Amino acid sequence: MILQTLKLIRIHHWVKNIAVFLPVFFSGQFIEIFDDNSIYKLVILFFAFCFASSIIYIINDSIDVDKDRLHPVKSLRPIASGFFTKKQAFFIAGVFFIVLSYFLFLLEDSIWFVVSYFILNILYSFKLKNIAIIDVTCVSLGFLLRILAGGFAIGVIVSQWMTIIVFLLSMSIAFAKRRDDLTIKNDNTILRKSQSGYSIAFIDIAKGICFSITLIAYIMYSISTEVIERLGTDKLYTTSLFVFIGIMRYLQISVVENKSGSPIKILSKDIFLQLVLLCWILLFTYFIYF
Template sequence: MIQSLYTYLKLLRAHQWIKNFFIFAPIFFSFNFYNIEAIVNAFYAFIGFSLIASSIYIINDWKDIHLDQQHPTKKNRPLAAGTISIRNAFIACLLLVISGFSIYLFVLEDYTASSLLAFYFLLNICYCFKLKQIAIIDVTIVAIGFVIRLFIGSIVTSIILSHWLIILTFLLALLLVLGKRRNDVLIYSETGQELRKSISGYNLEFLNTMIITIVTIIIFSYIMYTISPEIVVRNGEYMYITSLFVILGLFRYLQAIFVEKKGDSPTKLVLKDRFLQIDILCWIISFITISILKPL
């Protein structure tokens, strides 16, 4: 029973739900920690979005089952490994879709957020069947998905987003997915296995240039965010100090993908890498502390 539950959690890629915490970003960055209604709505939106995201993972795994069987790590996914039948996977997928949209339509009762969720679902269906085969378009769609999470969080909490926050979310997501593509290119160069059709549109030189460029823009954008008038008024003039932890975190990510070749899963990297965990914790603590002490 426990083994079966674990297998289905792998099918749903429950560890990937960490990405959906971007829905809570508007609450964190606006310091609406005492707005219970906003937090509850964000929680429901998080659950509903996670269910829909998992349904897309199932569709993607079914579509790529033969490619995954050739991948050094993806071959252990339930569909590729044959530990869950395609029939049972599609039943689970249908239940996830129904449950996810039901939360948005009947619990949150937010039709704007529901429409945005439907757009995310359809966009990713197109991604699974065609768009992920097109270089640059593939990584852009993944990054847009993170921005959609951010907008859904804004809608259900009624919190207006900073333009800088939207830009930073898109760039950070783009950086992480480019790191994954770089790992795929490395596998292709070492084994000759083309694990995704878009790989032909990338090479190490191109990806390295894109990654370094985006890291540079992220650092600049974050510093500009911390010294923007709205942030200085709301969070204090010393918010720029938190840039230290952003820079350290980005450098550690570059070290992981360039030196240690750990770019296959940014989510697993965050969940396992002690340096990144401590760095993120220090960033959160410093962000909150500087904001709280601002009036003093």
């Protein structure tokens, strides 16, 4: 029961909400937020997004239950498999909404980012996910709202570089997920209504463009005068190597191995990507804080 409940709320996807901590990390002020208790605001914001996203997952799974039963992986989800009825799932969502309301009460001004995220994803669940290109844009905007909320909560300005990089990287990964739907469908089964607006060739081109611009934007960020002066180092460009290798590996997983359905699952199982990400984090942390 507990395991199925955790699957229902997609607790493994809560890691995505760590994005609220990124603005302060990249600003070089991560240590300072512990001194003035600003970390408290980010922790509350993190859990607010966690509970909001879990409610959305339950609503989305309830809407898509018939289509999910045709999917080789999604058919194992708690509602699609029949472990939870829709009524039981909505009861859990109601409990989560009560907890979310408490967190929203504590958030003060940054509440509007979570509310906007919630409304956007409600619209996504009922309508926008059925419109090609708009669907992946909504996913990307969700990540962007997390980033903006994290910066706003503690007074850190989110730069145009981070905005561009986060949005385009999210678009790239979202396109890769759509590619997975096209590669696993059988007998012309429609797993998503937006599939009619996609083809594997189109997605590969769109994904390649987004990843390419992401890499270019990151390199420009790492060598910009503003960033060099703020962080006090002109060696940040060396971290671009790991960004490039990481993108190449993800493209390989998507195009060669046809396994781009779940970014969280990919990252949790692919040692190559884990090592690249770890090296990038360590090197970036060294340049900013040491």
